[in-house]
């Protein structure tokens with residue numbers, strides 16, 4: 448079943464059009480990868496899925512993004528709630544300058560949870576879900592900045608999970624990490640997809656091929672091809688996809 452349904456989406460930065468007539472349905476509890484050369488619009492499109500582009504001046508969007516059947520650009524939509532439903536993890540791990548515990552408890556506290564044992568439980572469950580609990584359970588009060596880059600990224604995933612989202616958007620979440628930390632995050636995403644819908648922008652085609660169920664190939668603001676990952680990598684329909692995945696450009 449699809450959880451995200453994008454219809455005829457165009458996006459403009461001022462007069463410059465960056466996305467052209469995007470139509471795409473994203474399956475629930477799956478991993479979808481967005482690939483394509485630098486500047487093709489992957490991050491811009493990812494940001495349209497939880498209205499992160501609202502924060503950028505001069506952005507105009509037409510078309511529809513339905514999440515669970517609701518148009519998220521409808522004036523009645525509560526954007527705070529939307530971002531609780533659709534979490535985001537960025538390229539550079541960006542923990543707050545707070546303790547490990549307070550990073551994970553931040554979102555639940557923002558949403559009004561103050562009970563200590565409830566927060567303890569959320570923090571523990573989120574860190575377990577992000578495969579970080581065993582490494583940090585004895586140092587929860589220590590600053591998050593003391594963790595390694597890979598641990599910080601898993602902490603950011605725990606922080607996103609702590610508000611109980613349905614969807615996780617990830618913009619090149621492993622590009623700043625070493626191969627071992629990258630492998631840990633990939634393994635984690637495989638586990639998380641049984642409970643969450645994951646959309647990931649990646650420059651790493653092997654990564655897309657390894658972990659995603661569906662792959663969308665973007666070029667110059669257009670969605671060229673979207674299909675099962677095995678089809679995109681083994682038998683793409685479009686010559687441009689074939690040229691990109693075989694390294695002829697990009």
Ligand SMILES: Nc1ncnc2c1ncn2[C@@H]1O[C@H](COP(=O)(O)OP(=O)(O)OP(=O)(O)O)[C@@H](O)[C@H]1O
Pocket residue numbers: 460465483484485486487488489490491492503
């Ligand atoms: N805030 C912005 N203001 C104006 N133009 C922008 C802005 N962000 C992106 N663009 C332009 O939109 C186009 C798509 O950029 P975007 O960053 O979405 O591509 P991308 O595929 O994610 O690239 P990369 O892989 O390098 O991150 C580019 O031409 C870029 O210059």
